[in-house]
Amino acid sequence: xxxxxxxxxxxxxxxxxxxxxxxxxxxxxxxxxxxxxxxxxxxxxxxxxxxxxxxxxxxxxxxxxxxxxxxxxxxxxxxxxxxxxxxxxxxxxxxxxxx
Amino acid sequence: xxxxxxxxxxxxxxxxxxxxxxxxxxxxxxxxxxxxxxxxxxxxxxxxxxxxxxxxxxxxxxxxxxxxxxxxxxxxxxxxxxxxxxxxxxxxxxxxxxxxxxxxxxxxxxxxxxxxxxxxxxxxxxxxxxxxxxxxxxxxxxxxxxxxxxxxxxxxxxxxxxxxxxx
Numbered sequence: 682x683x684x685x686x687x688x689x690x691x692x693x694x695x696x697x698x699x700x701x702x703x704x705x706x707x708x709x710x711x712x713x714x715x716x717x718x719x720x721x722x723x724x725x726x727x728x729x730x731x732x733x734x735x736x737x738x739x740x741x742x743x744x745x746x747x748x749x750x751x752x753x754x755x756x757x758x759x760x761x762x763x764x765x766x767x768x769x770x771x772x773x774x775x776x777x778x779x780x
Numbered sequence: 781x782x783x784x785x786x787x788x789x790x791x792x793x794x795x796x797x798x799x800x801x802x803x804x805x806x807x808x809x810x811x812x813x814x815x816x817x818x819x820x821x822x823x824x825x826x827x828x829x830x831x832x833x834x835x836x837x838x839x840x841x842x843x844x845x846x847x848x849x850x851x852x853x854x855x856x857x858x859x860x861x862x863x864x865x866x867x868x869x870x871x872x873x874x875x876x877x878x879x880x881x882x883x884x885x886x887x888x889x890x891x892x893x894x895x896x897x898x899x900x901x902x903x904x905x906x907x908x909x910x911x912x913x914x915x916x917x918x919x920x921x922x923x924x925x926x927x928x929x930x931x932x933x934x935x936x937x938x939x940x941x942x943x944x945x946x947x
Contacts, residue, residue, distance in 0.1 A: 728884075729800075729855075731842075769882050770800055771841035771851065 714751025718759070726759040728766035731773050738764060742774040788888070794828070794859040795888040796895075801872055801881035802851035805838055811877055812852065813908035818875075819856065820904070822868050828860035832898050837911040846879040852910050859892045 718724055724733070737745050737752075737760050744764055747757045767773040789795065799819075803812060816833065823830055836853035845851065858864075865883050872881045 766882065766884065768842070770802065770853075770880060771843055771845050772839075774842040 716751060716753035716756050718756040719753055726756065726763050728763040728770070728772070731767050734760070734764050734767055734773055738773060740777065742777045789861075790889050792891075793889045794861050794892050796831075796857070796859050796886040796890055797865055797883055798855065798857045798886055799865070799868060799881060799883040800853060800855050802841070802845065802853055802879050803877050804846075804848055804879060805850040805852060807852055807877050807910075809908050809910060812854070812910060813904070815875060815877060816854065816904060816907055818871060819868060822871060823856075823858050823860060823864055826860065826864045826867060828858050828864050829892050829895070829897060830856065830858045830899050831895060832857040833903050833907040835907045835910060848879055851879060854907065857886070859890065859895060 718726060726733070728734070737750055739745060744761060747754070750757075750760075752760060764773060768775050801815075803815065812835070820830065820833075832855070834855040836855060838850055838852050841849060841851050869881060869883060872878045
């Protein structure tokens with residue numbers, strides 16, 4: 682874990698150098714997110730569990746991109762299938778529009 | 781209905797499917813039972829084996845379906861061969877009480893004898909009884925999801941303390 686972070690730190694330095702005077706704008710840059718489903722293998726991605734899937738859609742009902750949620754490619758695919766199935770069964774909204 | 785068997789499956793095996801269908805919220809228990817009997821008849825009549833029947837109760841729909849805001853969810857898991865899903869869905873489509881249905885294939889090439897069934901006579905009765913209409917029923921399901929576990933995924937990166945410069 683620490684090794685990865687060190688590695689990341691190095692990269693972060695480069696970027697920060699490039700950013701120059703933007704003053705701490707890249708504060709969250711160095712946080713490596715770990716795919717939740719890789720971390721806890723007991724949690725299964727299932728369209729029948731809208732509670733779980735809700736954390737992978739925005740308030741507007743759109744899917745959260747990998748770069749935000751930190752999911753790995755494999756699990757992001759599974760999430761996207763599950764979300765689409767849950768939308769079909771009206772367990773998740775397709776879109777949350779304005780009034 | 782003569783239908784060409786899929787060559788993908790090993791002979792003598794079947795596929796595992798699950799079907800969820802949504803009924804109109806004002807469907808009485810009799811009506812639910814009637815539809816369940818029909819579905820059961822189709823699956824078993826075509827050589828399928830039912831593994832599980834479940835009534836998820838009356839839930840709020842995330843959006844309006846067929847002018848309804850709520851629906852009764854029925855969940856079936858069964859082993860079947862090609863054509864059973866088609867026939868089941870054809871029948872569901874004809875029923876006016878069914879407002880939405882979906883079938884998902886879970887597994888294939890499985891030996892029907894090797895799968896235990898959770899079904900007894902009482903499960904059909906239970907599946908026909910819709911629990912009282914409580915809005916939080918919707919929230920109380922999904923017990924597998926530990927709430928509040930994913931908070932850190934939504935933190936605003938900018939809100940974090942800036943990392944000290946190394947040079």
